[in-house]
Amino acid sequence: MTEVQSANRIYYDEPATLEFTAEVTAIRELAKVDGQQVWQIALDRTAFYPTSGGQPYDTGVLVATARSGASLEVPITNVEEDEAGEVWHTTSKPLQEGTAVSGRIEAARRRDHMQQHSGQHLLSAILDRNFAARTVSFHLGDDVSTIDLEGPALTDAQLQFAAQEANRIIAAALPLGIRYATSEEAVAMKEQGLLRKLPPRSGNIRIIDIPGIDTNACGGTHVATTAEIGPLLLRGTEKVRGNLRLSFICGSRALTAINADFLTLQEAAARLTTAPSEITASIERIRTENRVLQKERANLLDEIASLEAAKLASAMHGSVIHSLPPDRDAAYAKLLASKLIRETTTAVAYIVATDRERSNVVLAAKPGMLDCGTTLRTALNTLGARGGGSAEMAQGAVPPEQAELLLNALRPLIP
Numbered sequence: 001m002t003e004v005q006s007a008n009r010i011y012y013d014e015p016a017t018l019e020f021t022a023e024v025t026a027i028r029e030l031a032k033v034d035g036q037q038v039w040q041i042a043l044d045r046t047a048f049y050p051t052s053g054g055q056p057y058d059t060g061v062l063v064a065t066a067r068s069g070a071s072l073e074v075p076i077t078n079v080e081e082d083e084a085g086e087v088w089h090t091t092s093k094p095l096q097e098g099t100a101v102s103g104r105i106e107a108a109r110r111r112d113h114m115q116q117h118s119g120q121h122l123l124s125a126i127l128d129r130n131f132a133a134r135t136v137s138f139h140l141g142d143d144v145s146t147i148d149l150e151g152p153a154l155t156d157a158q159l160q161f162a163a164q165e166a167n168r169i170i171a172a173a174l175p176l177g178i179r180y181a182t183s184e185e186a187v188a189m190k191e192q193g194l195l196r197k198l199p200p201r202s203g204n205i206r207i208i209d210i211p212g213i214d215t216n217a218c219g220g221t222h223v224a225t226t227a228e229i230g231p232l233l234l235r236g237t238e239k240v241r242g243n244l245r246l247s248f249i250c251g252s253r254a255l256t257a258i259n260a261d262f263l264t265l266q267e268a269a270a271r272l273t274t275a276p277s278e279i280t281a282s283i284e285r286i287r288t289e290n291r292v293l294q295k296e297r298a299n300l301l302d303e304i305a306s307l308e309a310a311k312l313a314s315a316m317h318g319s320v321i322h323s324l325p326p327d328r329d330a331a332y333a334k335l336l337a338s339k340l341i342r343e344t345t346t347a348v349a350y351i352v353a354t355d356r357e358r359s360n361v362v363l364a365a366k367p368g369m370l371d372c373g374t375t376l377r378t379a380l381n382t383l384g385a386r387g388g389g390s391a392e393m394a395q396g397a398v399p400p401e402q403a404e405l406l407l408n409a410l411r412p413l414i415p
């Protein structure tokens with residue numbers, strides 16, 4: 001096997017370079033995925049970024065030209081770095097060792113990653129400097145990017161300040177610098193508080209500077225000036241393993257999200273027949289109205305239950321056994337049963353409310369007439385169902401097709 005050369009990484013010093021020429025130095029078969037062969041190609045130099053440091057890989061194509069003059073386009077679907085530092089380009093089309101290729105990085109994807117990653121350095125630096133909230137991890141996701149923050153809890157006002165400060169520095173178009181330091185220099189810089197954290201690598205380390213704001217050991221691709229980050233938008237927080245996870249988006253993603261948010265607000269406003277700025281007030285009004293209506297409904301149901309209880313009690317003496325129409329629920333069954341016992345001469349009430357899934361039953365009795373809890377539980381148990389309650393009132397449920405069986409089991413037990 002050919003000795004694998006450590007690829008010359010163009011993206012380290014020229015993150016804006018998206019087209020390059022190179023030669024295939026090695027190829028290996030990775031695996032068969034869905035019956036298709038997958039290969040990994042190593043190049044003598046590459047501008048493709050391999051997944052690392054929270055930033056995902058680049059995609060793009062390698063183009064090889066055959067002696068005949070025909071060109072073969074090889075899509076790159078993943079890029080990884082191995083432990084020896086070799087960069088492997090994943091593809092379903094093999095290329096022979098020694099093949100001269102030209103590479104082209106998918107520009108929109110790379111640009112998006114650069115905006116999110118540079119935005120992260122800036123946001124992390126601001127939170128660290130102002131609120132001693134230290135970034136312990138970074139994830140650049142498909143929808144949002146997140147940083148996990150260690151340190152004191154952050155208020156909404158602090159987060160708002162951080163976002164404003166980030167956007168102020170973005171507008172200032174500060175140039176980002178790339179330089180290298182020995183590991184000894186890096187340790188000294190960390191001790192002087194010039195470096196936020198030491199990199200895991202040994203040997204020379206790459207440092208990304210935002211002048212006056214941040215010094216960060218990082219292998220990622222970054223924008224040339226902060227202006228290219230574009231708008232930075234916070235998207236929410238959650239607690240994760242004792243840390244605060246802060247979601248954010250930058251650049252084109254932020255613009256897309258703002259537009260989507262606005263469309264959602266417009267649609268909500270149209271449904272509420274109000275202006276977007278009035279949505280909150282409108283929702284508050286609806287909630288208040290809803291509370292009033294709920295109360296009115298409860299009062300009306302209470303009145304109906306009293307009337308229905310009186311009617312049932314006059315038609316049936318001693319015990320009342322009654323199935324409700326489908327528009328009455330388990331709560332109404334309970335209300336009606338308690339009205340029968342408290343407001344009429346009825347000694348024992350058995351009320352059934354059946355919906356699509358189950359028959360809800362309530363058994364209530366005047367004191368000393370019947371132990372409702374034990375009686376209902378015993379009857380339910382014969383059907384393998386559960387329920388129970390106090391001596392005065394008990395509840396349970398069975399599938400609708402068992403309602404008749406339950407009533408038959410109860411009938412001999414009801415006086």
Ligand SMILES: [Zn+2]
Pocket residue numbers: 053117121216217218219220
């Ligand atoms: Zn970084």
